[in-house]
Amino acid sequence: MKTIRKEFLPFSPPSIGDEEIEAVVETLKSKWITTGPRTKQFEAAFRDHVGGQGAIALSSCTAALHLSLLVHDIGPGDEVITTPMTFAASANVIEHVGATPVFADVEADTLNISPAAVEAAITDRTRAILAVHYAGHPAELDTLQEIATRAGIVLIEDAAHSFPAAYKGRAIGSGANLAAFSFYATKNLTTAEGGMLTGDPALLKRAAVLGLHGMVGDAWRRYEAGSPWFYEVVAPGYKYNMTDIQSSIGLVQLRGMDEKHARRYEVASRYNEAFGSVGCFELPAVRAEVETSWHLYPLRLVPGMLGIDRDEFVRQMAKRNIGTSVHFIPVHMHPFYANKYGYKPEDFPVAASNFQRIFSLPLHPHLTDEEVQDVIDAVLDVASSNPA
Ligand SMILES: *Cc1c(COP(=O)(O)O)cnc(C)c1O
Numbered sequence: 484m485k486t487i488r489k490e491f492l493p494f495s496p497p498s499i500g501d502e503e504i505e506a507v508v509e510t511l512k513s514k515w516i517t518t519g520p521r522t523k524q525f526e527a528a529f530r531d532h533v534g535g536q537g538a539i540a541l542s543s544c545t546a547a548l549h550l551s552l553l554v555h556d557i558g559p560g561d562e563v564i565t566t567p568m569t570f571a572a573s574a575n576v577i578e579h580v581g582a583t584p585v586f587a588d589v590e591a592d593t594l595n596i597s598p599a600a601v602e603a604a605i606t607d608r609t610r611a612i613l614a615v616h617y618a619g620h621p622a623e624l625d626t627l628q629e630i631a632t633r634a635g636i637v638l639i640e641d642a643a644h645s646f647p648a649a650y651k652g653r654a655i656g657s658g659a660n661l662a663a664f665s666f667y668a669t670k671n672l673t674t675a676e677g678g679m680l681t682g683d684p685a686l687l688k689r690a691a692v693l694g695l696h697g698m699v700g701d702a703w704r705r706y707e708a709g710s711p712w713f714y715e716v717v718a719p720g721y722k723y724n725m726t727d728i729q730s731s732i733g734l735v736q737l738r739g740m741d742e743k744h745a746r747r748y749e750v751a752s753r754y755n756e757a758f759g760s761v762g763c764f765e766l767p768a769v770r771a772e773v774e775t776s777w778h779l780y781p782l783r784l785v786p787g788m789l790g791i792d793r794d795e796f797v798r799q800m801a802k803r804n805i806g807t808s809v810h811f812i813p814v815h816m817h818p819f820y821a822n823k824y825g826y827k828p829e830d831f832p833v834a835a836s837n838f839q840r841i842f843s844l845p846l847h848p849h850l851t852d853e854e855v856q857d858v859i860d861a862v863l864d865v866a867s868s869n870p871a
Contacts, residue, residue: 507732522540538681561580563582614638615640647774657681662680671744763784809838844858
């Protein structure tokens with residue numbers, strides 16, 4: 484082994500600075516700690532940042548996805564087409580509403596849901612396409628929308644990875660489709676836990692009611708001086724609101740987003756440069772018509788070019804003190820889905836075969852140039868130490 488870092492480089496530490504800490508303390512001292520003025524401010528700031536029609540802050544992206552299905556009245560007997568190359572939450576929410584997740588395999592380059600596979604999976608029970616912008620690279624939205632419109636179904640976006648990102652010059656979250664963002668600790672913008680739902684204001688209005696006990700009106704207004712105590716429950720809703728503590732973090736993070744995105748872009752470019760001409764690696768694809776958020780940097784091993792597999796590659800990276808991760812174990816390969824629906828890995832061969840050879844490198848705005856070089860050195864060293 485050539486170069487070994489002294490300290491372990493974590494895959495994805497949360498990006499929290501003094502300003503976020505000060506904002507939280509200020510909120511705690513403000514006497515309003517749950518959903519209130521800061522959440523309203525965060526929603527407006529996020530909506531303006533993506534140039535969207537509306538935005539509601541929620542407790543998680545999972546909550547946002549769940550509400551997206553509910554406001555489209557999707558439930559038992561319905562099918563929702565989604566990708567296997569995602570975090571399980573994308574499919575779990577389909578189970579939550581009692582509908583059936585139907586997987587459509589991914590495109591070999593971007594690992595986003597394949598429009599052709601979606602088309603082939605449509606039945607008269609299909610109600611929605613739930614597309615994920617894998618690693619922050621927007622899915623083929625125009626083609627998916629065309630398919631959805633033709634079939635009379637809706638397109639919902641799992642935008643957990645894709646802030647900020649754009650497809651053909653349109654920011655993800657700026658359209659009328661519901662798009663669900665995640666502010667989980669490892670995501671590009673974090674509030675520790677949290678999510679945002681963007682899209683058509685009429686749908687968002689319903690989602691907001693269902694996301695807060697099915698109550699008409701919200702807690703903040705109810706307790707405002709002089710406002711009436713009256714409220715009505717119009718549905719057995721959920722408890723999916725975001726707190727002002729979280730929103731105060733989000734407001735600070737939003738202001739630093741352009742700078743952080745620029746750094747992610749720089750790091751990804753350095754990786755591309757370092758690995759582009761090495762035959763054993765396949766770089767993440769970036770299509771000309773998109774701007775990716777560079778949430779993840781998934782590198783793939785080219786079959787037959789090395790004497791080790793992905794698992795061993797990842798182990799040897801850890802020995803060199805570099806943290807990595809794998810995105811994702813395809814959803815249909817998890818025991819719940821495999822057992823319930825009888826899936827075999829090869830049912831979605833592109834997802835299954837890419838999973839075998841993929842791993843993600845550290846990619847976050849606080850990586851120093853030296854750390855980026857350490858990652859590059861380790862990757863190249865593992866590769867050259869393990870010829871086919
Ligand atoms: C992180 C993630 C989610 C879930 O986000 P939460 O905010 O933790 O609920 C959903 N989908 C994808 C693709 C994710 O990576």
